Amino acid sequence: EGCPGCRLCEIKCPEGAIRAVKVIYGSLRINTELCPEGCRDCVDACPIPGTLSVGPDGKVVVNEITCVYCGACRLVCPVEGALELNRTYIRHEPIKSGAWNKALEKLTSPVRLTRELVSKSIEKGHEVVEKRLGWIVASRS
Known part of the structure; x- marks a missing residue:
């Protein structure tokens, strides 16, 4: 229970003892030409570590193996x-x-699907705001 289906546990297990199954399949494409320079909002909001990262060229890269869409x-x-x-x-x-x-239709909508992961994303968002602006977000609990 509570497994987002990212397969990180399977990837990280040195013995290969874990077999994780994705629940949702799909694709995520980023048009980096449209991304504002230095923007990493998507990286900061992603609840699965390492799924979105900034490459050496400064552009956002997607690891679709761990993406839960x-x-x-x-x-x-x-x-x-x-x-x-x-x-x-x-x-x-x-x-x-x-x-x-x-x-099932409700589960596939972005808003419904992110509810399980939203608290982690909100926490990450607060950290980003604090880091970028240097002040503590008042609504943080």
């Missing part, structure tokens, strides 16, 4: 169209239920 990066991106997120498959047992299908 939660949409947190897209929600904080200041430039429309710089991030393209597509969810192509959700692993689940087929159920012929209108209620389940509606729930």
Whole structure:
């Protein structure tokens, strides 16, 4: 429970004893030509360590092996169209239920999907603001 499906545990396990299964599959593309110089809002908002990073050329790089396609990066991106997120498959047992299908639809929306990860992203956001502006965010608990 609480596993975001990023597979970091599988990647980091030196014995290869862990087998993690992604729940959501898709793709995340970043048009770095549209990214403002020095912007790393998506990197800071991403709840999965190492999924988004800044390469040696200063451009954001995506590690799709660990990406859970939660949409947190897209929600904080200041430039429309710089991030393209597509969810192509959700692993689940087929159920012929209108209620389940509606729930599944809600789960695939970026806002709903990020709820599990949002508290971590908010914490990261506060740290970024503190680091960049040098003051403590008043609403931080």
